[in-house]
Amino acid sequence: MATEAPVYIVDDDPSVREAVARLVRSGGWTVETFASAHEFLASAWAEVPSCLILDVQLPGLSGLELQQRLAKSGARTAIIFLTGHGDIPTTVRAIKAGALEFLTKPYADADLIAAIEQGLAHVETQRTEARDRVERRDARIQSAAEGKAGGRPAIGQSAEWKGVLRKATQVAATETTVLLQGESGTGKEVVARFIHRESRRKTGAFVAINCAALPDHLLESELFGYERGAFTGAQQPKPGQIELAAGGVLFLDEVTEMSAASQAKLLRVLQEREFQRLGGTRLLKANVRVIAATNRDLRDAVTRGAFREDLYYRLQVFDIQLPPLRERTRDIPLLADAFLQEIGRTIGRPPAALTRDSQQLLMKYPWPGNVRELGNVLERAAILCDGGPITPEHLSLDEEPMMPASTPAADLRLAERTAIEKALRETDGNKSKTARRLGLSRTQLYVRLRKYDIEPPPVVS
Numbered sequence: 455m456a457t458e459a460p461v462y463i464v465d466d467d468p469s470v471r472e473a474v475a476r477l478v479r480s481g482g483w484t485v486e487t488f489a490s491a492h493e494f495l496a497s498a499w500a501e502v503p504s505c506l507i508l509d510v511q512l513p514g515l516s517g518l519e520l521q522q523r524l525a526k527s528g529a530r531t532a533i534i535f536l537t538g539h540g541d542i543p544t545t546v547r548a549i550k551a552g553a554l555e556f557l558t559k560p561y562a563d564a565d566l567i568a569a570i571e572q573g574l575a576h577v578e579t580q581r582t583e584a585r586d587r588v589e590r591r592d593a594r595i596q597s598a599a600e601g602k603a604g605g606r607p608a609i610g611q612s613a614e615w616k617g618v619l620r621k622a623t624q625v626a627a628t629e630t631t632v633l634l635q636g637e638s639g640t641g642k643e644v645v646a647r648f649i650h651r652e653s654r655r656k657t658g659a660f661v662a663i664n665c666a667a668l669p670d671h672l673l674e675s676e677l678f679g680y681e682r683g684a685f686t687g688a689q690q691p692k693p694g695q696i697e698l699a700a701g702g703v704l705f706l707d708e709v710t711e712m713s714a715a716s717q718a719k720l721l722r723v724l725q726e727r728e729f730q731r732l733g734g735t736r737l738l739k740a741n742v743r744v745i746a747a748t749n750r751d752l753r754d755a756v757t758r759g760a761f762r763e764d765l766y767y768r769l770q771v772f773d774i775q776l777p778p779l780r781e782r783t784r785d786i787p788l789l790a791d792a793f794l795q796e797i798g799r800t801i802g803r804p805p806a807a808l809t810r811d812s813q814q815l816l817m818k819y820p821w822p823g824n825v826r827e828l829g830n831v832l833e834r835a836a837i838l839c840d841g842g843p844i845t846p847e848h849l850s851l852d853e854e855p856m857m858p859a860s861t862p863a864a865d866l867r868l869a870e871r872t873a874i875e876k877a878l879r880e881t882d883g884n885k886s887k888t889a890r891r892l893g894l895s896r897t898q899l900y901v902r903l904r905k906y907d908i909e910p911p912p913v914v915s
Contacts, residue, residue, distance in 0.1 A: 491515035532573025626652035636776030639826030658702025684733025
């Protein structure tokens with residue numbers, strides 16, 4: 455059955471290329487031909503090839519080597535080897551590596567046509583199943599995100615936020631320690647609760663401690679508990695938060711503020727899964743999953759000697775970088791609506807509405823305090839508007855807000871996004887030319903377009 459997907463032919467013999475091309479065209483398919491594997495790889499495909507008819511013996515890069523490269527790239531391509539050098543070992547290698555068919559010249563026309571039809575149908579099935587898996591995964595993530603996480607849903611439709619939730623979903627199913635990094639107010643606890651809710655420990659407790667909010671001696675006793683007489687005033691033994699979080703998750707916010715002594719004890723919890731109460735001698739088992747968070751550059755803290763390097767590597771098994779709100783402005787209207795709904799319930803009024811000018815002002819503001827600042831601004835505005843719409847006059851926004859110092863990672867993301875947008879403009883939106891100009895594959899370019907939520911300009915014909 456004919457299809458719009460082109461069939462690619464790679465053979466160094468011009469007469470064979472033309473003969474195979476005529477046969478393929480007679481079946482109703484479009485054809486593209488190449489004299490070598492290198493020529494094929496250098497071409498700008500309109501899409502990932504669905505079917506490739508390939509000779510084994512090619513100049514420079516052999517057909518088998520080309521097959522291996524395509525397999526490593528993850529391309530779903532039906533490969534049909536058509537060669538005059540058929541032998542059993544080569545055939546076995548090709549089939550084991552994923553080739554659909556291995557035909558020896560001279561071939562029967564009907565056999566080649568049947569192999570193409572089978573290959574295209576097989577690839578289409580694979581791609582449909584892959585799309586379905588992605589759609590089911592995204593729907594599951596969105597459904598989980600709309601649930602309550604620490605009193606607020608994990609709201610967002612931007613590519614940046616979806617990337618955070620995708621990573622959180624992947625790691626939730628494991629017992630791996632997670633490190634959440636991002637500026638203050640970006641939603642680190644919301645993501646930690648999301649991971650807890652999507653994990654096998656969801657029926658266990660979620661215990662959160664802000665390490666910056668407690669003096670060193672109180673943080674140790676709060677975390678590890680203490681025995682009677684451990685210090686003045688310790689009249690009765692008390693379990694610590696590690697014990698109270700047994701079977702669940704322990705969330706350590708602002709983990710860089712821990713003292714050296716607390717860091718050493720936390721390292722033992724992560725390494726040995728055991729600890730002692732203050733003043734105690736008995737080893738207790740730590741049945742907790744640790745999720746840590748910080749708004750500091752943890753690597754820099756290690757370099758300065760303010761944080762243990764061994765603990766750093768224990769925490770950074772799986773790290774998730776949370777984007778600041780100014781990098782996910784697409785989410786501001788959704789977040790604002792959710793905040794106003796919640797604020798309305800709290801103050802006993804119908805949710806306030808934003809005027810068009812107010813919404814535009816929220817979108818332009820850089821939000822140094824991120825999502826937390828947005829919520830605070832809207833709560834004040836909802837009170838000031840006194841039941842009417844929220845106008846710009848109700849929004850208490852600094853004209854020159856103090857922005858957090860940019861990190862090297864943030865600078866790198868901005869530079870990469872800028873370079874991609876510039877290349878797209880200079881190539882009139884042609885993705886193949888853009889990828890070549892940036893030294894990327896088309897797949898790598900598409901990943902970055904989704905990551906930065908970039909809409910390419912329409913291609914100029």
